[in-house]
Amino acid sequence: MSLLDLFRRRNSAPVARERLQVLLAHERAAGGGSDLVAVLYEEILAVIARHMSVDREKVQVKLDRGSSVSTLEIDIEVPELVVKRVA
């Protein structure tokens, strides 16, 4: 263990504080117990299903909560995209 590691170990409290502030800001906004990601997942799936058939497991929705910016990552794997050509 280097001296730097020792220093980092010591100062875990500011990390705890930062993580809590970010987390609680989001939890309070959601009113507690909101399943935003689950709702988004189902709705995104429904929209896509209207136009093409996708495997449920190939659709991923991730929410990364940051203090200033949050990112919503939607990853959909489409196996064989059949585009209908308009004659």
Next chain:
Amino acid sequence: MAKVIVVTSGKGGVGKTTSTAALGAALAQLGQSVVVVDFDVGLRNLDLVMGAERRVVFDLINVVQGDAKLAQALIRDKRLENLSLLPASQTRDKDALTAEGVARVVAELREKFDWVLCDSPAGIETGATLAMRHADAAVVVTNPEVSSVRDSDRIIGLLDAKTLRAEKGERMEKHLLLTRYDAARPARGEMLKTEDVLEILSIPLLGIIPESEEVLRSSNVGTPVTLGSPASAAARAYMDAAKRLAGETVAMTVWADRKGLIGKWFGRKVA
């Protein structure tokens, strides 16, 4: 007029029962008439911490369901005659607690005592919401640790939504009791500081209870720490907290036990 206080936290193991016993005893030592009520149905422990486990005959469920009169279930403390305990049932299910039954028992306790201290079960289920339902004020017991702070935040949300006071649009008084506090660790950046927890939860501070051997020793022997070891740091901190609860202005001191021959304790002023 009687005051009903819920001692709650969300998270288990942070010191709700210990704090209920110590604050109840401290208020009684200040001359108030006090009842401590165990709402943790099925996992009762307040009787053990109060040293009354062998004297339980009837319990909260018996009274709620009308099988026993309140006076039959109340256990008067052997050390302080103005301190009583209403134990929880050990055998029954927590679903045996009904909203109407609890309302009736709390109303009856208000008639008899100055202070009704309700020891909430952990969690956010029926038992916890019923324990807070009729409270005029809440003591939110929190350890300076991330999971405890998060759960306290959730409980504060419930206090502002699910209590009778909140539903009537009245102010729900909330107090933070920081427990298991080790004064040396926040200074080294190892533990959340009091100010950090206060800033995050934004409710007023009732007291800082230092991590102390005396707390464990007290529960071992079944004596609230303020009665068994009144000179210990934890007892002094609980006594200060009880005075603040009763409306007194007491300077916030982080008490610490001192090992050695010079002195038994020394205090450090903060804020």
